[in-house]
Structures are given as C-alpha cells and as structure tokens.
Amino acid sequence: MTQRPAWKLSAMLKTFSMLPLLLAAAVLSAWAVYSVPPPVVDRMLEADLRKQADIWQRAVLLHLASSEDAFVLGDLDEHDEEYLSLVPATSDVYRLTLLEADGTIFWSTRPENIGERNTQPYFQSVVSQGLVYYKHAEKPATVVDGLRIAANADGSIPNREVAEVYSPVMHDGIFIGAIQFYSDITDVRNTFITRVRISLALISLVTVAAMTVVSVVVFKANRRSLRQVEERSAKDQEIMANQLQLAREVKLLGELNEWLQSCRSLEELFGMVSEFMSHLLPDSEGSIYVFSNSRDVLDGCSSWNGGSHKDHIQPGECWGLRRGRTYEFGASEVEFTCAHAEPHDGRPYFCFPILAHGETVGLMHLRARPSRAGDFSGCKQLAQMCAEQISMAIANVRMRDQLHDQSVxxxxxxxxxxxxxxxxxxxxxxxxxxxxxxxxxxxxxxxxxxxxxxxxxxxxxxxxxxxxxxxxxxxxxxxxxxxxxxxxxxxxxxxxxxxxxxxxxxxxxxxxxxxxxxxxxxxxxxxxxxxxxxxxxxxxxxxxxxxxxxxxxxxxxxxxxxxxxxxxxxxxxxxxxxxxxxxxxxxxxxxxxxxx
Structure with missing residues (x-):
C-alpha cells in the first residue's frame, strides 16, 4: 500500500481541521450580519444627532431676539414664534420644545404641551448640568407630528424609531433652560442597518470563500506551495499589523490635534505633548524647545521617554535651525553633532525646526532610545507630522494670548x-x-x-x-x-x-x-x-x-x-x-x- 508523503498528510489534516472552522465562521458571520448592525448604527446615529442638535440649537438661539429673555422670562415675540414654528419644515426635527430651567415647557410646536413640566431625573442630573441628553426609543407612529400613517395589514399602527435630544442653554456659564428636539430616524436607521448588513454579508462571503480556496490549495498543493502560503500569510499578518499601527497613529494624531487646539496655555500644551509623544513615538526620547520673546535663545519646555532638555540653548547650537530644515544624525557618511545634543553617545537623532506661518517658533529634538537605535529612522515621517501639529498649536495659543491681551x-x-x-x-x-x-x-x-x-x-x-x-x-x-x-x-x-x-x-x-x-x-x-x-x-x-x-x-x-x-x-x-x-x-x- 502506497503511503502518502508526510507533508500531504499534514495538508489533508489541516484541511479537514479547517472544516469546523469554516462552519463556525459561517455561523458567526450569520450572527454578526443579524446582530451587530443595529447597535453600531444606533451609536453612529447618536453621535450624528448630538452634533446636529448643537447646530439646531445655535440656529434657534441665533434667530431669537433675546435668548436670555426667552428662557428666563419665557418672552417670545411674533418673529421668534414664527421662526420656531418653521423649524420642523426646514430640518429633520418634527417637534421642537423650549423648556425653562425647572423643566417647564414655555413653547412647543404642540401648543397643548405648553405648561407641562419635565420631572424626569435625567433633566436635573444631566441637562441642568450643561450636558446633552440623548434618548432613543421605539414609539407608535401616532406620536410623530406630520407623518402620514398607514396601518399594517392586521389594522395595527406601526412603530417608529424616535430620537429625543435635550440640548442645554447656558448664559454666562449658568443653566437657563433647554431645547428639546424630536427626530424620526426610522428610515435612515433602517437604511444604514440594511447597508451594514449587506457589507457584513459580503465580507463574510468573501472570508468564507477565501478560507475555502485556501483549504483547497492546501489540500492539492505540494510542500513548496504550502510553504508559500505560509509565507504569504506571514506577510499578510505583517501588513495587517502595519495597518493597525497606522490606524492607531492616525487616531492618536487626531486626538493630539484636538487636545492641542483646546489648550489655554503653553504650559498645558507642553504637558499634553509629552503625554502623547510617549505613545506616538515609543522608540525615541525627545524634548521641545521654544524661542523666547527676545528670540535670542530657545527655552527648554518639556521632555518624554527618559529624554532631558537644557534650560536654554542658542539657535546656532542646532544644525537643523542653522540650515532651516530637518537634520538627521546617523544617516550620512560625514556628519556633525549639534552642540545642544552633547554629551553625545553616537545614537542617531533628529532635529525638527518647528515652523508656524513661515516663522521658526521652536525645535523638536528626538534621539533613539538605547534599545531601539536600529529601527529609529522609520519614525521620521510621523515625527514630522507631530512637529507640524505642535507648531500650529503653539502659534494658536500665542495668537489667542495676544488677542486676549489686546481685548483687556x-x-x-x-x-x-x-x-x-x-x-x-x-x-x-x-x-x-x-x-x-x-x-x-x-x-x-x-x-x-x-x-x-x-x-x-x-x-x-x-x-x-x-x-x-x-x-x-x-x-x-x-x-x-x-x-x-x-x-x-x-x-x-x-x-x-x-x-x-x-x-x-x-x-x-x-x-x-x-x-x-x-x-x-x-x-x-x-x-x-x-x-x-x-x-x-x-x-x-x-x-x-x-x-x-x-x-x-x-x-x-x-x-x-x-x-x-x-x-x-x-x-x-x-x-x-x-x-x-x-x-x-x-x-x-x-x-x-x-x-x-
């Protein structure tokens, strides 16, 4: 009896062992297609409606003759009421309600609701604290104003998905009332759920088909083909790991930009930079220097990952500042060490001039950590992007300080x-x-x-x-x-x-x-x-x-x-x-x- 080669037996065993995985993948895909889209879509819609509520609120307050009188005194003129009554016709809101600080409704597109009071716990614990409150529930179609209702075949009234958003109104930091928006999200929710399910179904079909093809290839191919498949799998994993790393870096860069733009002072900004850079560039130790007001020296502001900075350095001590572009030590056959990097132990480093509006405002210095010197050059592009974001944030904080000083x-x-x-x-x-x-x-x-x-x-x-x-x-x-x-x-x-x-x-x-x-x-x-x-x-x-x-x-x-x-x-x-x-x-x- 002819014996099969060991590598073929191994391939067959792997193929047969993948059958339960294929079945499990199919079951898991079916479950995901049915169960995953609704909560995902609901979270997306909630985020979108929160942003929309902020836009609606600004539009309402902008058109009111006096938002403070409206919410404190309940004083609305004819122009205010005319505009408010038109909001449902010009937006996705089908009902609009204005509430005083104690929850009493003083105006609504449903006049019969005027005078009612919201006594729900969330109004005092969330809305009155200046936070947006979002509620999504399935309700009878009769609660949706202006909707043409078609009964079901059995005569019952269909349900609709209704989103309810409470947007607080603040004046000088004090809660004076809230605006309640009702929106019918049934159609858009069903559309998005259908699209997500179709996408997941296609992905699942492609995944199962790919796994089936791999099983056939593994079963029919020889040892060399099997090795190639394994090598290809390793490369795919590497690519996926790189993509995941890239996604993480993009997310952190976005968060860094958001946090930096909200800074009120340079001290707060540099603290955030140190925290983010230790996550964005874990293979390097770094420091930030910023030109003083006299522009004759640069002041050391922050360091991370074990790096250190001097209290002051001269602009001429850095080859990056003297040459007006990024200086990379360790990439050329002939190179010179920056004076501010002394004492130097031979590790590669970068000097990134920080530019804002065509003017050099500082310097970012990065040096490879002792155990990561071999992979250091790969972080140059990411570090350059970080330097650009830091430069704009520094310029914005300084401009904000100057404008504030001029205003007072x-x-x-x-x-x-x-x-x-x-x-x-x-x-x-x-x-x-x-x-x-x-x-x-x-x-x-x-x-x-x-x-x-x-x-x-x-x-x-x-x-x-x-x-x-x-x-x-x-x-x-x-x-x-x-x-x-x-x-x-x-x-x-x-x-x-x-x-x-x-x-x-x-x-x-x-x-x-x-x-x-x-x-x-x-x-x-x-x-x-x-x-x-x-x-x-x-x-x-x-x-x-x-x-x-x-x-x-x-x-x-x-x-x-x-x-x-x-x-x-x-x-x-x-x-x-x-x-x-x-x-x-x-x-x-x-x-x-x-x-x-």
Missing amino acids: RDPLTGLFNRRHMTDSLRKFIASSQERGQALSVVSIDVDHFKKFNDNHGHDAGDMVLRAVGTALEQACDGDEVACRPGGEEFALLLPNVSPEDAVTKAELLRQAIEDVVVRYGEKALPRISISLGVAHYPAHGTMPQDLLRASDEALYEAKAKGRNQVCVAEGASPLPRNPAALPEAGSAQEQKKGAA
Whole structure:
C-alpha cells in the first residue's frame, strides 16, 4: 500500500481541521450580519444627532431676539414664534420644545404641551448640568407630528424609531433652560442597518470563500506551495499589523490635534505633548524647545521617554535651525553633532525646526532610545507630522494670548480696561464671599487734567496719563489690579488688603504721583496730583456696581474738599490722622520718575 508523503498528510489534516472552522465562521458571520448592525448604527446615529442638535440649537438661539429673555422670562415675540414654528419644515426635527430651567415647557410646536413640566431625573442630573441628553426609543407612529400613517395589514399602527435630544442653554456659564428636539430616524436607521448588513454579508462571503480556496490549495498543493502560503500569510499578518499601527497613529494624531487646539496655555500644551509623544513615538526620547520673546535663545519646555532638555540653548547650537530644515544624525557618511545634543553617545537623532506661518517658533529634538537605535529612522515621517501639529498649536495659543491681551488692555497706558476691571471685581467679590477676605476699590482721577490738554496739547496729556498709569502699575503687588476705565479716570482693585492698608496704599500712591516729573519737549510739565476715593467690601456694598459707586462718591468728596487727597466712603474707618507720618514715598519713587 502506497503511503502518502508526510507533508500531504499534514495538508489533508489541516484541511479537514479547517472544516469546523469554516462552519463556525459561517455561523458567526450569520450572527454578526443579524446582530451587530443595529447597535453600531444606533451609536453612529447618536453621535450624528448630538452634533446636529448643537447646530439646531445655535440656529434657534441665533434667530431669537433675546435668548436670555426667552428662557428666563419665557418672552417670545411674533418673529421668534414664527421662526420656531418653521423649524420642523426646514430640518429633520418634527417637534421642537423650549423648556425653562425647572423643566417647564414655555413653547412647543404642540401648543397643548405648553405648561407641562419635565420631572424626569435625567433633566436635573444631566441637562441642568450643561450636558446633552440623548434618548432613543421605539414609539407608535401616532406620536410623530406630520407623518402620514398607514396601518399594517392586521389594522395595527406601526412603530417608529424616535430620537429625543435635550440640548442645554447656558448664559454666562449658568443653566437657563433647554431645547428639546424630536427626530424620526426610522428610515435612515433602517437604511444604514440594511447597508451594514449587506457589507457584513459580503465580507463574510468573501472570508468564507477565501478560507475555502485556501483549504483547497492546501489540500492539492505540494510542500513548496504550502510553504508559500505560509509565507504569504506571514506577510499578510505583517501588513495587517502595519495597518493597525497606522490606524492607531492616525487616531492618536487626531486626538493630539484636538487636545492641542483646546489648550489655554503653553504650559498645558507642553504637558499634553509629552503625554502623547510617549505613545506616538515609543522608540525615541525627545524634548521641545521654544524661542523666547527676545528670540535670542530657545527655552527648554518639556521632555518624554527618559529624554532631558537644557534650560536654554542658542539657535546656532542646532544644525537643523542653522540650515532651516530637518537634520538627521546617523544617516550620512560625514556628519556633525549639534552642540545642544552633547554629551553625545553616537545614537542617531533628529532635529525638527518647528515652523508656524513661515516663522521658526521652536525645535523638536528626538534621539533613539538605547534599545531601539536600529529601527529609529522609520519614525521620521510621523515625527514630522507631530512637529507640524505642535507648531500650529503653539502659534494658536500665542495668537489667542495676544488677542486676549489686546481685548483687556488700554492701548495708551497698558493698564487693564473697564471690561477686565468689572470681570476681576466680580471674581474678587466671589472670593471674598467664599473665604472672608478683605477687598477694597480705589477710584482715582487726575486733578485739572483738562488744563494739560488745553495748555500743552493732547500729546502732553497722553504723557501725563502714561506716567500715572506707570505709577499705578508699579504700586500693585500680587493679585492687585490697576485699571484705566477711561479718560483721566483710573482704578485700583486691592484683594486681600485690609481697609487700613488700602487707605495707606492710596495715600502713598498720591504722594508718589506728586513726585512724578514729566518732561515735554525741553521743559517739565506742571506738577501732577490725583484725587482718590476708597470703598471697602462689604461695608460699602457686596455688588461691583455698589463698590464702584461708593468709591466714585468718595472721589467726588475728595475733589469737593480741594483735590489732591484721599477720601473714604461714608461708613468706613476714617483716614489716618497724620498722613505726614506715613512712610515717605518720594525715596521709593525716585527710581520711577520718568521724563517723557
């Protein structure tokens, strides 16, 4: 009896052993085709409807005459109601409901629902906390407004898939109400489920067919063919592993970009960069350097994977910055080590100039980890993409900081403007209420400022304002804030300063202004003096407007008494009896005198 070669027996055994796998694959595919699509499609639809709800909400709030009055007072004009009633006709929403903060419906496309109140737990635990709430349920078709209902063959009413989204409405960080959107997703859900099932069925058929072909090939082929199949399988696995790795990298890059764009400061940004880079580039240790404001040095900002960075490096220490392009050490026959990479142990490294809007803003340095030096060059493209995302994020944060600074600063004096003053005062009052700390407000006005403009010109008046602003800024310590609300008016916010110290600081400031000499052309301008009014929290008010009004009234009193003095609002402790006994401000201010 002729014996089959061992490799053929092995192939036959493998073929027969694959039959149960084919059967299992077919059963699993059938189960997947039926069971997997609905939950997958539901998650996709939920994500899409959450985004759509945000768009719908913005459109509604944009068309309302006053969203705050609408949700706080339930005040809607005819234009508002006309627009709201048209929303179902211009979107996928078939019903729209506006709710107050306590859940009471004050407007709905179904007028009979007005006045009802949503008492469900999710309204208070989710929606009132500023979060979107999504609910999907199967309901009778009669609940869908505007739907033509066709009864089933047995006379029963068909069900529809209804998605219900609650989108919170916030004003200044406070929950004032919510918008409830109802959407009939039956048709689109069925369409997507059908498509996913068809796709899964095709994939399953292709998979089962491929497995069958492999079984036949393994059964009929010789040892060489079997080895080739195994080699091919190994290559496929390698390709799949590479694709999975690529998918992971793309996902991490997307997450990195999303997180970086939401950063509020460079410190927060560099912390995120370190965390992400340790996952994106596990084979390299790295560091980030960013040009200082003077652009004469680069400051070390962050490191990861065991890397380190110096506090400062010179731009000329990096061949990448000097040559204006990525420098790769370890790829050429002749090469030179960057000075900032010393001490160097011979491991390959990259230097990526970080560019934003055509300008170099920093440097990313990557060095192969000791155990991964052989595979290091493969990460160049990914590292370059990371550097590009980091560069744009740095530019965005800096631009955001510049725009914010411009929005809260007075362009003439550099002090904070009225908007920032009001915001800061609110925060200080909240902190004082919570911690019981002292708080004082000082209103300041330059005496006879109109004479400077009339007698010497507006340029001289601007120089006086800048000199006063400089003195106020130098007088501030810690969290104290100097502001210029407008004109010749200035203000000081003194958090965590006792009333007595606040009056003392005001008097010292008055003395310091007297010692300021402003030169205009070849002569000195007349002596500058200021009048000051002081108000304390909570003695003169617990609201910003009350404290500002009290300090202004004290300022008017100081002007009425002859100017160039400090007055405290009524009801507070009196001024020190002997102002001359206060510490001399002249000696401390001699360094601050300016000649314009």
